[in-house]
Amino acid sequence: MVIERLMPMSSGQVVTRIAPSPTGYMHIGTARTALFNWLFARGRGGKFLLRIEDTDRERSTPAATEAIVKGMTWLGLEWDGDVVSQFARVDRHAEVAHQMLASGHAYKCYSTQDEIQTFREAARAEGKSTLFRSPWRDADPATHPDGPYAIRVKAPLDGETIIDDQVQGQVRIRNTELDDMIVLRSDGTPTYMLAVVVDDFDMGVTHVIRGDDHLNNAARQMLVYAAMGWPLPVYAHIPLIFGPDGKKMSKRHGATGVDEYQAMGYPASGMRNYLARLGWSHGDDEFFSDAEAMEWFDLDGINRAPSRFDFKKLENICGQHIAATEDAALLQEVEGFLAASGADPLTSGQRDGLLRAMYCLKERSKNFAELIEKAYFVLTEGAVEPDEKAVAALDLVSRGILGELTPQLQNASWDRTTLEEVVAGVAEANDTKLGKLAGPLRAALAGRSVTPSVFDMMLVLGRDRTIARLTDIKA
Ligand code: GLU
Numbered sequence: 001m002v003i004e005r006l007m008p009m010s011s012g013q014v015v016t017r018i019a020p021s022p023t024g025y026m027h028i029g030t031a032r033t034a035l036f037n038w039l040f041a042r043g044r045g046g047k048f049l050l051r052i053e054d055t056d057r058e059r060s061t062p063a064a065t066e067a068i069v070k071g072m073t074w075l076g077l078e079w080d081g082d083v084v085s086q087f088a089r090v091d092r093h094a095e096v097a098h099q100m101l102a103s104g105h106a107y108k109c110y111s112t113q114d115e116i117q118t119f120r121e122a123a124r125a126e127g128k129s130t131l132f133r134s135p136w137r138d139a140d141p142a143t144h145p146d147g148p149y150a151i152r153v154k155a156p157l158d159g160e161t162i163i164d165d166q167v168q169g170q171v172r173i174r175n176t177e178l179d180d181m182i183v184l185r186s187d188g189t190p191t192y193m194l195a196v197v198v199d200d201f202d203m204g205v206t207h208v209i210r211g212d213d214h215l216n217n218a219a220r221q222m223l224v225y226a227a228m229g230w231p232l233p234v235y236a237h238i239p240l241i242f243g244p245d246g247k248k249m250s251k252r253h254g255a256t257g258v259d260e261y262q263a264m265g266y267p268a269s270g271m272r273n274y275l276a277r278l279g280w281s282h283g284d285d286e287f288f289s290d291a292e293a294m295e296w297f298d299l300d301g302i303n304r305a306p307s308r309f310d311f312k313k314l315e316n317i318c319g320q321h322i323a324a325t326e327d328a329a330l331l332q333e334v335e336g337f338l339a340a341s342g343a344d345p346l347t348s349g350q351r352d353g354l355l356r357a358m359y360c361l362k363e364r365s366k367n368f369a370e371l372i373e374k375a376y377f378v379l380t381e382g383a384v385e386p387d388e389k390a391v392a393a394l395d396l397v398s399r400g401i402l403g404e405l406t407p408q409l410q411n412a413s414w415d416r417t418t419l420e421e422v423v424a425g426v427a428e429a430n431d432t433k434l435g436k437l438a439g440p441l442r443a444a445l446a447g448r449s450v451t452p453s454v455f456d457m458m459l460v461l462g463r464d465r466t467i468a469r470l471t472d473i474k475a
Pocket of ligand 1: 214
């Protein structure tokens with residue numbers, strides 16, 4: 001069967017890919033690998049492809065694939081062309097295994113599991129390498145039985161394989177450590193090692209940027225490239241992400257799924273920026289745009305040492321991205337966040353209010369959850385329901401002072417300077433400081449203690465709503 005290459009390698013064009021196995025969710029490490037591949041390709045006018053390595057039929061449910069597609073989409077890592085299913089390409093993988101067989105780079109191995117087991121036990125008893133050495137490697141085909149066989153690739157018996165890795169440098173592996181790996185099992189199914197190479201070649205992948213847990217696989221995968229006479233891609237194996245304690249990032253450290261960060265309300269732009277900095281650097285730059293990252297991203301800037309996930313830094317960078325996003329775009333993102341968290345959609349009044357308040361909400365919000373919390377004063381259409389802290393701030397004395405303030409606000413011109421003067425005047429008349437009035441005012445206007453400044457709230461709410469809230473509290 002002849003299958004066309006999915007995308008012929010056009011000269012000079014960079015093609016990268018992310019090739020996740022569906023595990024049910026998208027790990028933050030996969031997101032970072034995807035981001036590096038995306039930045040590398042996009043910064044060079046290249047292509048970035050998505051392949052789902054779904055050959056494990058039990059784990060590869062549609063929901064597991066969907067989790068990856070969703071994660072990639074939310075992160076804004078758009079890929080070129082359709083999502084490629086590895087499983088859909090099994091015939092092509094088998095075809096390549098047979099080509100290697102025909103060219104003498106692979107052979108039929110009739111050894112049974114029991115025989116392999118016996119070989120290993122004997123080797124172990126003699127203190128020798130337990131790598132299986134098939135008796136069929138050089139067997140005369142005339143001696144082949146009429147039974148099931150696996151196809152094994154012929155690995156070199158001596159010398160070494162050198163992986164010229166862009167991050168790890170020259171990695172040397174003694175060929176005595178490589179066995180004749182199976183490329184096609186006796187049931188006719190291709191192995192993962194074969195499928196990855198065939199797919200990468202057919203998809204025209206020029207640069208394989210992936211976790212360094214695949215470094216050893218590279219040496220074995222190179223056997224297939226060599227057997228087929230295919231040009232090798234450039235390899236860049238990036239160190240894994242560690243938790244703050246220097247151990248491999250896991251649930252113990254906090255969220256590991258991309259969806260969890262989305263649910264916590266971190267903006268995708270901030271996530272991209274933070275993840276780019278996680279294991280890659282460009283001078284001292286911490287805060288940057290996608291365009292800058294695309295321009296700067298290079299394999300040289302990838303650190304050799306594992307990076308540590310730093311939640312504080314993530315929050316800081318996300319906060320800067322929120323503050324730097326235009327109000328209308330931010331509103332859209334906030335609405336996306338609300339929808340994803342299952343909240344009711346905003347009414348048009350709430351949308352207008354949120355948009356008017358955005359200028360003061362976006363400062364110092366680490367995530368959308370915090371922004372929404374601060375927006376309570378403007379999203380609440382009726383009377384506010386003060387929380388515990390707000391109730392405590394509204395003692396009798398301060399209620400009295402707020403009562404004095406109300407009539408003065410009736411006639412004040414509604415601008416920041418005047419409002420500041422009026423509130424300061426009332427504070428002074430009561431022998432208190434402006435700062436002392438801020439707590440009760442916050443409580444009255446928002447029913448919360450974490451809010452934008454009282455003057456910003458007054459300006460956003462306007463005279464009628466401000467006075468209504470102060471009056472409500474007095475009652
Ligand atoms: N499917 C592999 C994984 O999820 C990635 C393979 C590759 O990038 O070559 O770890």
